[in-house]
Amino acid sequence: MATVQVSEAEKVYILHGIxxxxxxxxxxxxxxxxxxxxTDVVSNTDGSxxxxxxxxxxxxxxxxxxxxPRPMVPDEGYLEFxxxxxxxxxxxxxxxxxxxxxxxxxxxxxxxxxxxxxxxMKSLCISPGEHCWLLYVDVxxxxxxxNLYDAISIAVKAALFNTKIPxxxxxxxxxxxxxxxxxxxxYDCVRINVENVPCIxxxxxxxxxxxxxxxxxxxxxxxxxxxxxxxxKGTVTCVRKVGGGSLDPESIFEMTEAGKRVGKALHAPxxxxxxxxxxxxxxxxxxGFLG
Amino acid sequence: MAGLELLSDQGYRLxxxxxxxxxxxxARMGVFSQADGSAYIEQGNTKALAxxxxxxxxxxxxxxxxxxxxVINCQYSMATFSxxxxxxxxxxxxxxAEMSLHLKQTFEAAVMTQLYPRSQIDIYVKILQSDGGNxxxxxxxxxxxxxDAGIPMRDYVCACTVGFVDETPLADLCYAEEGGGGxxxxxxxxxxxxxxxxxxxxxMTACKGVSKVLDEVVRQHLQDVSVLTRE
Numbered sequence: 001m002a003t004v005q006v007s008e009a010e011k012v013y014i015l016h017g018i019x020x021x022x023x024x025x026x027x028x029x030x031x032x033x034x035x036x037x038x039t040d041v042v043s044n045t046d047g048s049x050x051x052x053x054x055x056x057x058x059x060x061x062x063x064x065x066x067x068x069p070r071p072m073v074p075d076e077g078y079l080e081f082x083x084x085x086x087x088x089x090x091x092x093x094x095x096x097x098x099x100x101x102x103x104x105x106x107x108x109x110x111x112x113x114x115x116x117x118x119x120x121m122k123s124l125c126i127s128p129g130e131h132c133w134l135l136y137v138d139v140x141x142x143x144x145x146x147n148l149y150d151a152i153s154i155a156v157k158a159a160l161f162n163t164k165i166p167x168x169x170x171x172x173x174x175x176x177x178x179x180x181x182x183x184x185x186x187y188d189c190v191r192i193n194v195e196n197v198p199c200i201x202x203x204x205x206x207x208x209x210x211x212x213x214x215x216x217x218x219x220x221x222x223x224x225x226x227x228x229x230x231x232x233k234g235t236v237t238c239v240r241k242v243g244g245g246s247l248d249p250e251s252i253f254e255m256t257e258a259g260k261r262v263g264k265a266l267h268a269p270x271x272x273x274x275x276x277x278x279x280x281x282x283x284x285x286x287x288g289f290l291g
Numbered sequence: 292m293a294g295l296e297l298l299s300d301q302g303y304r305l306x307x308x309x310x311x312x313x314x315x316x317x318a319r320m321g322v323f324s325q326a327d328g329s330a331y332i333e334q335g336n337t338k339a340l341a342x343x344x345x346x347x348x349x350x351x352x353x354x355x356x357x358x359x360x361x362v363i364n365c366q367y368s369m370a371t372f373s374x375x376x377x378x379x380x381x382x383x384x385x386x387x388a389e390m391s392l393h394l395k396q397t398f399e400a401a402v403m404t405q406l407y408p409r410s411q412i413d414i415y416v417k418i419l420q421s422d423g424g425n426x427x428x429x430x431x432x433x434x435x436x437x438x439d440a441g442i443p444m445r446d447y448v449c450a451c452t453v454g455f456v457d458e459t460p461l462a463d464l465c466y467a468e469e470g471g472g473g474x475x476x477x478x479x480x481x482x483x484x485x486x487x488x489x490x491x492x493x494x495m496t497a498c499k500g501v502s503k504v505l506d507e508v509v510r511q512h513l514q515d516v517s518v519l520t521r522e
Binding site for chain 1 (some may be wrong): 317319322323324331333336338341350368371373374419420
């Protein structure tokens with residue numbers, strides 16, 4: 001995370017701007033930066049998405065594998081998250097440098113996405129107690145410019161939307177055992193229902209107000225931030241305070257309300273965009289990193 | 292070798308290329324704004340991103356500082372989803388350590404390190420999708436990124452792999468051809484002087500074949516350079 005040095009004068013400038021609802025780049029407190037989303041960018045995966053939010057670039061690849069269901073929930077599949085903070089984002093992540101942040105991010109992703117209220121885990125089950133689909137969700141951070149949680153959650157949602165799991169047929173063999181057969185037709189696949197998948201909204205408390213989608217400079221001025229995961233209906237599914245510093249209960253309440261509002265407004269255009277891209281099908285020109 | 296026929300009787304390869312034909316190369320420089328230099332390259336289905344930071348002060352222990360030239364620091368990694376079978380970790384295994392070392396050696400030969408004493412240049416390469424020729428694609432991507440960073444080089448380094456099937460050299464191997472059991476040769480070249488920055492041959496090739504293979508790579512590479520510089 002390219003460390004930013006913010007001088008006292010700059011801090012005052014940013015703080016006063018936010019007080020008057022006008023941020024350094026001209027946004028108001030509840031505006032996102034320019035966002036670009038593209039799905040199906042890595043053909044080796046079952047689903048992938050690339051999200052650019054300001055200068056933050058995130059690539060998510062999902063691979064589906066057949067595994068054994070967890071003993072506690074034999075009729076559900078599950079998700080595995082891994083966040084790779086690559087050295088491409090900043091030299092500080094070289095070697096094992098990015099592991100700490102990567103673990104923190106992936107633990108949050110588990111809390112937000114890996115439950116039956118966000119995703120229909122039962123649809124990932126193949127035969128109860130024996131086989132299920134497990135989805136490896138691998139997040140690759142390519143450039144960090146603040147607001148990683150939001151960018152990652154949007155990319156995960158887009159990649160889940162894009163994921164195509166091959167259809168399986170179960171047939172019993174002579175000895176009564178089950179045989180799993182994958183469909184040969186690459187178009188014969190199951191899609192995941194992402195309707196209830198939440199998106200994360202990070203709110204940074206700067207001075208007496210809070211901002212959405214903070215840049216690194218704004219983050220350097222903030223006391224603490226609150227991450228809120230919100231579904232398309234506006235239901236809050238997870239709230240966490242991150243970073244040092246402390247927040248008073250009253251501002252947490254205000255921030256949750258703002259997060260709900262922003263999150264709810266985020267889902268509709270996101271789904272519209274994903275569906276639009278999907279409807280283009282093969283005609284869509286893939287841009288990836290070349291555009 | 293059983294099953295797969297790498298070169299048909301008509302002289303076509305698995306993906307329809309001729310023996311000396313390269314895959315489609317597409318590249319873009321300046322992909323990221325925060326890094327000093329960055330580049331993205333696609334060679335067929337192999338896709339790589341390279342990022343360059345520096346020259347800057349030596350990070351970490353001071354003892355690595357060289358008083359007469361810059362330290363080149365490379366890290367090669369592969370995205371966990373880049374291969375057909377998911378990788379458990381992106382870097383830190385033996386193969387990527389070896390690749391990092393090769394990249395370092397290649398770029399020590401190419402970058403004019405003596406211009407930046409007591410400093411460090413970081414080159415990070417990430418494979419996003421792997422379909423054979425990872426090393427050579429990485430070198431090509433890193434070259435573009437170093438150019439984008441404006442760091443002086445003796446020459447543009449270009450790399451390519453060549454395989455050998457029934458006395459015929461095949462340029463720019465894809466994954467199926469790499470795993471096909473034949474021999475393969477990776478070569479990084481400083482094309483203007485015809486100097487070789489890295490030469491690595493896996494498996495056995497008959498001795499008389501090597502010169503033919505080498506010649507083939509050099510000729511292909513001069514073409515490759517023209518493709519890259521046009522971009």
